[in-house]
Amino acid sequence: MTVPTTAPVDAVLFDLDDTLCRYRRSPATVLERAFERAGVDPLFEPSAYYDRYDDYLEDSSSVADLRERCFGDLAVEAGFERDAGIAVAEAFAAERDQRAVDPLSGVPDVLETLGEEYRLGLVTDGDPGMQREKLAAVGLTNAFDTTVFAGYDTAPKPDPEPFGRALAALETDPERAVYVGNSLSSDVAGARATxxxxxxVPPGPDFPAEPTPCPDYTLESLADLEQPPWLES
Structure with a gap:
């Protein structure tokens, strides 16, 4: 879809994980501890879980249910009993503290500055209870005019549905909004489809020179949003 770039912006939507906040412990560290806690050898790599996450999102009743389904399947595919994967999922939940997150650099100031000029929305994949805990932990509970929990309220990103629901709540049109996120396949693709x-905002310094799909704007850090790039277009 071709995205118009001339209309003035009146709404700014955000992703949450690794865009506004980040866990203090990496998924690899938590999974390693979960294997130890469950008393089993490593059954799969952390990347296997995150590569398959979206496959289970729409049909899972909670993040605990999602992990049990996913870890159970990964265990079976690796030649282990399903119960071993479920035990690791339970251990992972015990090790993962949703409050053990920190805001990324510049987040509170950026949201405060943008909130004076634009309506703000949050479109995040994830269990509502889990995501609300993160928002509370970083002081962002009341930062947004609307929040959509994709995969629970709607289809998961990059489906246009969660973005459309946020736009409807903010009473604005797609051409008058921007979406800020760290994932090309989920955030940029979903925004473009809408x-x-x-x-x-790339998750690290080693990002492709020609990202696909191509974002309208690329920033080195979220702090750069204090001078919105769409005003320079």
């Missing part, structure tokens, strides 16, 4: 301009 007709929203995308702002990509």
């Amino acid at each position: 007709g929203i301009r995308s702002v990509w």
Whole structure:
């Protein structure tokens, strides 16, 4: 979809994980501890879980249910009993503290500055209870005019549905909104499919010179949003 870039912006939507906040412990560290806690050898790599996460999102009743389904399947595929994968999922939940997150650099100031000029929305994949805990931990509970929990309220990203629901709540049109996120496949692709301009904040310094799909704007850090790039277009 071709995204118009000339209309003035009146709404800014955000992703949450690794865009506004980040866990203090990496998924690899938590999974390693979960294997130890469950008393089993490593059954799969952390990347296997995150590669398959979206496959279970829409049909799971909670993140605990999602992990049990996913870890159970991964265990079976690796030649282990399903119960071993479920035990690791339970251990992972015990090790993962949703409050053990920190805001990324510049987040509170950026949201405060943008909130004076634009309506703000959050579109995040994830269990509502889990995501609310993160928002509370980083002081962002009341930062947004609307929040959509994709995969629970709607289809998961990059489906246009969660973005469209946020736009409807903010009473704005796609061409008058931008979406800020760290994932090309989820955030940028979903924004483009909806007709929203995308702002990509790469998760690290080693990012492709020609990202696919191509975002409308690429920033080195979220702090750069204090001078919105769409005003320079």
